[in-house]
Every structure is written in structure tokens, then in C-alpha cells.
Amino acid sequence: MTSISAAGVVVVGGGQAGFSVASTLRASGYDDPVTVLAAEPHAPYQRPPLSKKVHAGPVRVELVPESFYRDRDIGLRLGDGVIAVDPAARTVLTRHGKRVSYEHLVLATGARNRPLPVPGAELPGVHALRSLDDALTIGRALTAARDVVVIGGGFIGLELARVALAGGARVTVVELAGRLLSRAVSAELEPSLRQRHEHAGVRILTGTAVRALEGEGRVERVVTEHGVLPADLVVYGIGAVPRDELARQAGLAVRDGVLVDEQLRSVTDPRVSAVGDCARHPHPRAAGPVRLESVQNAVDQGALVARRIAGAAAPYESLPWFWSDQGDVKLQIAGLRTSGDEVRVAPGDTAERLAAYAFRDDLLVAVETLNWPAEHLAARRTLQRGTPVSAADLSGTTLGALARAGRTAEVRR
Ligand SMILES: Cc1cc2nc3c(=O)[nH]c(=O)nc-3n(C[C@H](O)[C@H](O)[C@H](O)COP(=O)(O)OP(=O)(O)OC[C@H]3O[C@@H](n4cnc5c(N)ncnc54)[C@H](O)[C@@H]3O)c2cc1C
Incomplete structure (x- = not known):
């Protein structure tokens, strides 16, 4: 067995969230070692393009060129996944028998298909x-x-x-x-x-x-x-399950995802964080801890953990948003809807556009749009600001129109 004395931050998983951790650490001035241990043989890449067109030949989906990692002294080790974590010794063991020590460990292992x-x-x-x-x-x-x-x-x-x-x-x-x-x-x-x-x-x-x-x-x-x-x-494609087996093996609390606090630290061991598809976190917009599978969630959670490690702690409260391109249908979602919410569908200004506004206690909590990116962006701005919008406020109008009239720019009334 070879020992690599990495210490600093070790990230398990070279996907969207793992990349966000490593790149934000360096952007935040963190100068201790940063190591990404990735099971896949490819440098971190985007998954969304994979299902939106046919990829029969070589395809460029990598997030950044390889020089990005060299220039920032990020140790990217591909094709050698982690098979065990020892929280007491603060080390991880890779499939190829390498033992790597850490000061902070970030699990960014994503999800696998059901x-x-x-x-x-x-x-x-x-x-x-x-x-x-x-x-x-x-x-x-x-x-x-x-x-x-x-x-x-x-x-x-x-x-x-x-x-x-x-x-x-x-x-x-x-x-x-x-x-x-x-x-x-x-x-x-x-x-x-x-x-x-x-x-x-x-x-x-x-x-x-x-x-x-x-x-x-x-x-x-x-x-x-x-x-x-x-x-x-x-x-x-019948759903995904979080890859939380390493956390389970390490004795960390797991419930369909690694259980983390509002700063995305494991609720069992504060030296371990979990981000992206594999993490179940308390979100101020959700009734209980949620696990989200989206690029927004992976990017924002990775950045938040990196900033905390670099010295700028903040609770995780980014607005969830999502997109899916299905042929000529662009579906976009902002906010978090739950089953009890009241939903009102409103046509857009052209036949292709449509929005569904979800209200809880008569306050807008989520917006789904079809082929209407401008209304989606207005929804993100409105919900992120926390501007209260009732069903009556939206009667016969749109969030975009309210914003243009200055009505959703106010602070919480
Ligand atoms: C086909 C497809 C299309 C999608 N389209 C959209 C979309 O349109 N919009 C959107 O918002 N989201 C989309 N998503 C979801 C989005 O890509 C994920 O939410 C996001 O990639 C999650 O990032 P992550 O880093 O948590 O996980 P991932 O990006 O899955 O990365 C996790 C990485 O960890 C590695 N890993 C796992 N275990 C280990 C281990 N033990 N050791 C080392 N490495 C390990 C995995 O091999 C993987 O490379 C799509 C997903 C898929 C699969």
C-alpha cells in the first residue's frame, strides 16, 4: 500500500459538485493541498448535454481544460475511486491501494441509476x-x-x-x-x-x-x-439513488443520502462534508431535509463548503432551480413545490409559453415554465429576493410584468 500525504482538502468524486469545491477553494485563496479523487477516467464534465443530443463520436463536455488543475495546483487523480474512509485516522483508501490523509473530507460521490x-x-x-x-x-x-x-x-x-x-x-x-x-x-x-x-x-x-x-x-x-x-x-431512467455507501461504511449518519447540517457538514463528523446529489440537507424552503439532483445544487453546495473551509461560513439557502430540454420543449423550474401547494396554470403571451405558479398559504413558492425563459428568470429573481407574491398579485399578469412595473423589486413587505 502506498501512502500519499495529501492532507488539506480531499474531495471524493470528480463531478459537478467536486469540481465546484476544488475550484472555489482556490478562488477563495485557500492555499493548502486540494486533491480530487475520481472514480471515472475522465476529468470533471457536465452531464446535462449527455441526454440532449446523440453522442456517437468524441464529445467535448469537460468543465475546464486540464491546464486549469495544473495552474491552480489541484491534485486531480482519475480512475482510482475511494473504497474506504477512516474518520479516526482521517485517511481514505483508494481502489489502487493508496492511502490519502485529509484535514477536511468532502464527499461528492453523486448518484447512480436505480x-x-x-x-x-x-x-x-x-x-x-x-x-x-x-x-x-x-x-x-x-x-x-x-x-x-x-x-x-x-x-x-x-x-x-x-x-x-x-x-x-x-x-x-x-x-x-x-x-x-x-x-x-x-x-x-x-x-x-x-x-x-x-x-x-x-x-x-x-x-x-x-x-x-x-x-x-x-x-x-x-x-x-x-x-x-x-x-x-x-x-x-427510473430514478437515481445516492452513492452514500462510503459514508455509511465510515459510520456517518445516512438516510437516502449523507445527512448534513445547514453548512453541509456531516451531522456525525464535522470534518466531513457532503455536497451535490449524495447529500441530504435542511433547506429553509423545504419542510424536512431534502436531496436535490441538479447542477445548481451541486455547484452552489460545492462553493458554499469551499468558502466555509476557506474561512467564510454561511448557511446553505440558495434558491433551487432546474432545467430540462426535451426536443422543442424547454422546461424550467424555480423554487420548491410540495404536494399540498395550490397550483395555477397561466398561458404565456405566445402559444408555446406556459407557466404554473405554486402557492403555499397564498404565497408564491415555485414556478414551472414551458418555453418561457424570461418568466423563469423573473421567478428566480422574485423567489431569491423573498418578495411575497400572492395569487391575487399574479391575477392577469406575469412575474416579468410585475418586475418591470417595479412591484417585485420591493423588499419583504
Ligand atoms: C444524463 C443526465 C442529464 C442531466 N441533465 C440535467 C439538466 O438538464 N439540468 C440539471 O440541473 N441537472 C441535470 N442532471 C443532474 C446533474 O448532472 C447532477 O445533479 C449533477 O451532476 C450532480 O453533481 P454531483 O457532483 O453531485 O454528481 P456527479 O456529477 O454524478 O459526480 C459524482 C462523481 O463521483 C464519482 N464517484 C462516485 N463514487 C466515488 C468514489 N467512491 N470514489 C471516487 N469517485 C466517486 C462518480 O463516478 C462521479 O463521477 C443530469 C444528470 C444526468 C445523468
Whole structure:
């Protein structure tokens, strides 16, 4: 076993959140060692582009050029994931047998795809998308596929459905729940979103369980409770689970994600922080600790932890926001909606634009928009400022119009 005496900050995971920690540490003047231990062989890259077009050949998705790490003295070690943490000794052990010591440890291990629990899920021609390597495999398969079945009507499934459709395939989305995006988007906005995908040519089967995938040597059909679908390519996206096993092994509190406080420190060990998809944190806009899977969350949480370590502590209270590009549909969400909120859908000034405003106790808490980036930006500004907006304030108008009239620029009234 080799020992590398890194100390300083050791980040486990070279994704969006891990990159944010390392780059913000240096931008904040931290000059002790910064080491990123990454399981993947690629330097930190963006995942969103992977599901928004076909990637059959080389693709540039890296966040920054390699010189960025050299110039800032960030130790980036690729292709050697961490397999154990020893909080008492303050060391981690990598798969290749390297022991690395830390002053602060940041877990930024992300999430993995929920496996598809049906017979035949391991057949060739069945894929899930998380990494750059997955995207290249799916991209190559898409160039030849005629009948594509997407299992799961979530963000990644719908994005991939539209990518496959644009490539000329027949596309069916099979969703177990009674509607698309049942956890992420309001029931009020969903019919319009569904109609746009169906209008474009995607066949959508909701309330439909997949029983098995079948084929001789590779997938040829999807057996659902309502019938059999021909398929030469199956892509599934049925949710993700946090990669919190290292924290669990280290004896840190875990509950579907590493449990952290408002400064993103493990509630068990303040020398360990967790950020991004793997962290469950108390958010002032949520009733209980939440785990969010978004670029905004990964970037902002990574930056907050880095600033705290560099000496500028602050609680985490960034406004959650998200986007998903599904063919000609741009879905954007600002704020956090919960199931009890009252939602009002309002048409935009053109036929493509639509907004759903969610109110709790008659105060705006979240806004979902279709093809309306200006209203999304107005929502982010309004919600971030904490300007109270009631359903009556928004009657017959938009957040953009209120802002232009100076009505959402006021401080809390
Ligand atoms: C296909 C796809 C499309 C998406 N599109 C959008 C979008 O449009 N908008 C949006 O806001 N969000 C989108 N997301 C979500 C967003 O990409 C994630 O929320 C974000 O990447 C989370 O950052 P992270 O650093 O927490 O995790 P990741 O970016 O997943 O990085 C975690 C890294 O840690 C590594 N790792 C895990 N365990 C270990 C270990 N033991 N040792 C070392 N390394 C380890 C993993 O290999 C991985 O590289 C998308 C995600 C996917 C997969």
C-alpha cells in the first residue's frame, strides 16, 4: 500500500459538485493541498448535454481544460475511486491501494441509476444513462435503432425520447405512474407537456408496468402489463439513488443520502462534508431535509463548503432551480413545490409559453415554465429576493410584468 500525504482538502468524486469545491477553494485563496479523487477516467464534465443530443463520436463536455488543475495546483487523480474512509485516522483508501490523509473530507460521490428490476434487464441493447461512457454507447446504438422503448417518463427519459425521435426512430415511453414527471412537475402542468410530446410523435403509455424484456441474444421486445412492444433499443431512467455507501461504511449518519447540517457538514463528523446529489440537507424552503439532483445544487453546495473551509461560513439557502430540454420543449423550474401547494396554470403571451405558479398559504413558492425563459428568470429573481407574491398579485399578469412595473423589486413587505 502506498501512502500519499495529501492532507488539506480531499474531495471524493470528480463531478459537478467536486469540481465546484476544488475550484472555489482556490478562488477563495485557500492555499493548502486540494486533491480530487475520481472514480471515472475522465476529468470533471457536465452531464446535462449527455441526454440532449446523440453522442456517437468524441464529445467535448469537460468543465475546464486540464491546464486549469495544473495552474491552480489541484491534485486531480482519475480512475482510482475511494473504497474506504477512516474518520479516526482521517485517511481514505483508494481502489489502487493508496492511502490519502485529509484535514477536511468532502464527499461528492453523486448518484447512480436505480436498476431496472425486471427479467431481461441485462440483455444487450438495454441501457441506462449516467456517464459519458454510457452516452457514447447509447449514441452509437441510437444511430441504428428503429424501435426505441424508453422506460421511465422522467427528465432523462423524456429528453432521450426526443433525441431518438429526432433521429428517425419510433419511440414509446412507458411510465408506471399515472402521469409523466410525477415527482418533479405539478399535475396541472403535465397534460400540456405530455400533449407536446405526443404531438411531436412520441407514444406515451402511462400507468403501465414493464413485466420483462425479451429477445434472442439481445433485446427484441418489451412485455408490459398491457401488451408487447417491439424494441431494438431500450433505455431506462427510473430514478437515481445516492452513492452514500462510503459514508455509511465510515459510520456517518445516512438516510437516502449523507445527512448534513445547514453548512453541509456531516451531522456525525464535522470534518466531513457532503455536497451535490449524495447529500441530504435542511433547506429553509423545504419542510424536512431534502436531496436535490441538479447542477445548481451541486455547484452552489460545492462553493458554499469551499468558502466555509476557506474561512467564510454561511448557511446553505440558495434558491433551487432546474432545467430540462426535451426536443422543442424547454422546461424550467424555480423554487420548491410540495404536494399540498395550490397550483395555477397561466398561458404565456405566445402559444408555446406556459407557466404554473405554486402557492403555499397564498404565497408564491415555485414556478414551472414551458418555453418561457424570461418568466423563469423573473421567478428566480422574485423567489431569491423573498418578495411575497400572492395569487391575487399574479391575477392577469406575469412575474416579468410585475418586475418591470417595479412591484417585485420591493423588499419583504
Ligand atoms: C444524463 C443526465 C442529464 C442531466 N441533465 C440535467 C439538466 O438538464 N439540468 C440539471 O440541473 N441537472 C441535470 N442532471 C443532474 C446533474 O448532472 C447532477 O445533479 C449533477 O451532476 C450532480 O453533481 P454531483 O457532483 O453531485 O454528481 P456527479 O456529477 O454524478 O459526480 C459524482 C462523481 O463521483 C464519482 N464517484 C462516485 N463514487 C466515488 C468514489 N467512491 N470514489 C471516487 N469517485 C466517486 C462518480 O463516478 C462521479 O463521477 C443530469 C444528470 C444526468 C445523468
